[in-house]
Amino acid sequence: MTKSGFRPAVYARVRKIPSGRVATYGQIAAEIGHPGAARAVGTALAQTPRHLQRILPWHRVIASHGVSRARDGERAALQRELLRDEGVAVRASGHVDLLRFQWNPSERQRDGAPKVRHK
């Protein structure tokens, strides 16, 4: 395959992320067969065409340490708001508990109310 179609693959994958769950850039990259291309995934989303921006749940894609680095930008603010609205707990610092909210393609359902493990 001469043309991997990296970006289209990214968009298709992101669109499958269920509400109330999140995925990391590295995770998306690995899922489409390009492990290590986390950075490229970020670039792809940054260059998302207008017609896709409204149907693409870009806010469900976060960095491994939490919400995108641009936490001072409007983007991050909106992202936190959208995620929180879907039931994802976003801390004030912007980081998310991936152990609870990270989307695992292998496990169907499990969305909406992730089990809170009490110690």
Added chain:
DNA sequence: TTGCTGACTTGGC
């Protein structure tokens, strides 16, 4: 082809 850029990741301080 080379070189630079970026919504990243990991490891070390």
Added chain:
DNA sequence: AGCCAAGCCAGCA
């Protein structure tokens, strides 16, 4: 806990 430096990869001039 947060900040810095190096390593990765795809897209574009």
